[in-house]
Structures are given as structure tokens and as C-alpha cells.
Amino acid sequence: NAGVTQTxxxxxxxxxxxxxxxxxxxxNHEYMYWYRQDPGMGLxxxxxxxxxxxxAKGEVPDGYNVSRLxxxxxxxGLESAAPSxxxxxxxxxxxxxxxxTIYFGEGSWLTVV
Amino acid sequence: xxxxxxxxxxxNVAEGNPLTVKCTYSVSGNPYLFWYxxxxxxxxxxxxxxxxxxxxxxxxxxxxxxFNKSQTSFHLKKPSALVSDSALYFCAVRxxxxxxxxxxxxxxxxxxxxx
Numbered sequence: 001n002a003g004v005t006q007t008x009x010x011x012x013x014x015x016x017x018x019x020x021x022x023x024x025x026x027x028n029h030e031y032m033y034w035y036r037q038d039p040g041m042g043l044x045x046x047x048x049x050x051x052x053x054x055x056a057k058g059e060v061p062d063g064y065n066v067s068r069l070x071x072x073x074x075x076x077g078l079e080s081a082a083p084s085x086x087x088x089x090x091x092x093x094x095x096x097x098x099x100x101t102i103y104f105g106e107g108s109w110l111t112v113v
Numbered sequence: 114x115x116x117x118x119x120x121x122x123x124x125n126v127a128e129g130n131p132l133t134v135k136c137t138y139s140v141s142g143n144p145y146l147f148w149y150x151x152x153x154x155x156x157x158x159x160x161x162x163x164x165x166x167x168x169x170x171x172x173x174x175x176x177x178x179x180f181n182k183s184q185t186s187f188h189l190k191k192p193s194a195l196v197s198d199s200a201l202y203f204c205a206v207r208x209x210x211x212x213x214x215x216x217x218x219x220x221x222x223x224x225x226x227x228x
Contacts, residue, residue, distance in 0.1 A: 004156075031214065040122070042203060042220035043157075050214055058215065090156060099145055099164040099209070102216055104156035 002026050004105035006091050012111045013081045021076040021108050023091030029103075030096040032074035033058075034066060036087040037107075043090065049074055050096075081112045115140045117206050117219035125225045126194045134189040134222045136204030143209040146187040147216070148178055151201040160202075163187060164209075174198070194226045 004025045013019055023032065031050050035043040035058075045058030049068040063085060065077045074093075078085060091105040116139045126132045138144055145164055149157040161172025168180040178189045187204060204219045 033216075035218070040220060042119075043218040045215060045217070048214060056214070059217075092157075099162070101147070101159045101162060102205075103159070104149075106156045107154070 004091055004093055004103050006089075006105040006108045008108060009106070010109045012113060013078075014113055015081060015083060017081050018077070018079050019081065019110075020078075021089055021091075021110075023074045023076070023093075023105060024072055025074075025091075025093040025103075026072065027093060027095075027103065028071070029093035030071070031094050032068065033092040033102070034064070034074065034076045035090045035092065036060065037090060038087050046076065046089075078110075081110075083112045086110060086112045115206050115208060115215065115217040117204050117217055119202075119204055119219035119222045121222050122220075123223045123225060125227065128196050128226050128228050129193050132191050132194045132198070132224065132226070134202050134204075134224060136187045136189065136219060137185050138187060138204070138206040139185065140206050140208050145207040145209045146178075146180060147205040147207070148172065148176070148187075148189050149203045149205065149218075151203065151221075157203060160189070194224075196226050196228050199224055199226045 033048045034046040044060045047066040052071045055066045067075045089108045092102045094100045094102045118137045147162045148160040163180045171177045207216045
């Protein structure tokens with residue numbers, strides 16, 4: 001049971017470099033999310049998608065872009081990485097019905113030096 | 114706007130004692146409420162949720178939570194704590210409407226159970 005899979009799991013970037021985090025889910029979920037987790041701040045929503053080809057901004061979208069070209073994939077991009085983007089990133093997904101549970105990936109640890 | 118508050122950064126309890134992890138929320142309209150647990154270097158795992166019906170919700174690993182609409186609270190409880198319950202716990206809220214796309218999480222409470 002794969003569920004929600006994130007790649008890469010660990011990455012070190014230099015300031016100004018770009019990278020893409022990939023999220024894939026095999027549960028046929030309509031909604032997908034990217035969160036970042038920082039000490040003392042819990043999980044903050046970066047961007048989300050309610051279906052293929054759609055994306056929307058969350059609480060902390062600046063410095064990130066996303067794309068949902070296929071229903072099963074949700075990509076998070078950093079065009080020019082900054083040290084403030086050092087964090088743990090979690091992808092999540094759920095079915096459309098509003099009471100449904102969110103399922104999380106295992107996380108991607110990103111360090112920007 | 115939705116928000117969640119977990120007033121305690123850490124909760125310490127002795128093994129075998131009851132535990133409570135507090136959560137209060139703010140949302141326009143009716144809420145859907147969730148508790149998740151996170152073990153070190155892992156993703157969040159679902160524990161339980163309140164959607165509608167009985168205010169006392171039972172979930173995984175012997176945990177339960179009580180929805181209190183007047184106090185806008187959804188505290189997590191367990192009658193007898195285990196050392197293995199030590200982890201980071203997150204409360205979350207989602208607006209119960211057709212536009213309720215976003216789930217907002219609290220800052221988390223670290224539970225430490227001492228043997």
C-alpha cells in the first residue's frame with residue numbers, strides 16, 4: 001500500500017538554486033496539499049489543489065509554485081531557494097467529500113545553505 | 114478564517130495515568146475536527162475525527178476526544194497512558210461546507226509519558 005509518496009526524502013540546496021518536490025498518490029484522491037512543518041509553528045498550508053489542472057494558494061505561498069498536470073501527482077517548486085525555506089515538507093491528499101480524512105506522505109527534509 | 118490553538122507545548126504524564134491534550138478552534142460555520150499523531154521523522158497519522166453525531170469520538174490506540182461546541186474545544190484524552198504514546202500530537206479543523214477545502218493545523222503538543 002503506497003498511499004502518498006514524496007521524493008526526494010532529503011535534499012541540501014544552495015541559496016538561489018531551484019528544485020522540485022514530487023508527490024504521488026495512488027488512492028485516486030481529488031484533493032492534494034503541500035504543507036511545511038517548522039518548530040513551534042505546526043503545519044502551514046503552502047498550496048493546494050482540488051483537481052487536475054487546478055491549484056490555489058494556502059497560508060504561506062510566497063516563494064513556491066505548484067502544478068497538478070495529472071490527478072495523481074502534485075509538484076512543489078522552489079524557483080530560487082532561500083534559507084527561510086529550510087523546513088520539512090509534507091504532501092497530503094484526500095477524497096472530495098468534505099468529512100474525509102487527509103493522508104500524509106512521510107516528509108521531505110530540505111536544507112538551504 | 115479558521116484557526117486552531119493548542120495551548121500547551123508539552124504535556125508530561127506518568128505511565129498508567131490519564132492524559133489530556135487540549136485543543137480549541139475557531140471556524141465560521143460548523144467544524145470538522147481531527148487529531149493526528151507524529152512519531153519522529155515520520156508523517157502524520159490519523160487518530161480520530163468528529164464530523165457529526167455523538168460528541169465523544171473514539172479512535173485508534175485507545176484515544177478519544179470530546180467535541181464541546183459551546184467551548185469550541187476538542188480535547189484528546191486517554192484513560193491510561195503508555196510510554197509508546199510519547200509523540201507529537203496535532204489538532205486540525207476544517208469548515209464543514211462545500212467550500213471547506215482547507216484543513217488548518219495547530220502548532221502541535223509534545224506528549225511525554227514517563228515510565
